[in-house]
């Protein structure tokens with residue numbers, strides 16, 4: 001059976017709601033990190049659109065960097081094993097690192113990443129996540145800045161993919177269970 005067109009993915013969080021929430025998070029981050037040494041580290045690829053919108057709404061100086069990790073194959077289940085595919089490209093030592101994630105699901109990827117950044121001597125580390133899916137959490141991860149808590153759906157859009165598709169959607173949608181994908 002053929003895959004549904006992107007437009008047919010049902011909406012969970014609208015583009016307008018995403019933009020409103022991103023503005024609120026950016027205002028809080030701008031206030032909290034005033035006079036600090038903010039380094040925003042986005043987790044590729046899923047966080048790329050969220051990070052782009054978030055940093056453009058900040059009113060303070062910021063450096064941007066990226067890491068790329070994989071814990072998924074092409075399916076919808078985390079493999080549980082984290083692999084670093086790309087590390088930060090500038091010194092983390094002494095920086096106030098804000099890790100920007102798309103979704104915290106089991107928490108495996110993020111808790112591994114926090115330890116990885118810690119080992120590089122960051123002055124502080126906090127987490128900003130667009131989505132929290134607490135139903136499947138295996139490891140506790142403190143989310144300092146959270147966009148939305150969502151039910152246990154497989155979500156796509158606003159940077160988030162399913163088998164590399166749907167990242168371009170301006171909203172967060174979900175793949176209904178049992179749908180042809």
Ligand code: IMP
Nearest residue numbers: 046078103104105106107108109154155
């Ligand atoms: P965790 O290690 O289980 O917390 O997985 C985190 C990563 O898995 C997220 O950063 C996403 O990249 C991916 N992921 C988790 N849930 C979903 C989903 O519903 N749709 C797409 N990717 C997801």
Ligand code: MG
Nearest residue numbers: 043046102103
């Ligand atoms: Mg991710």
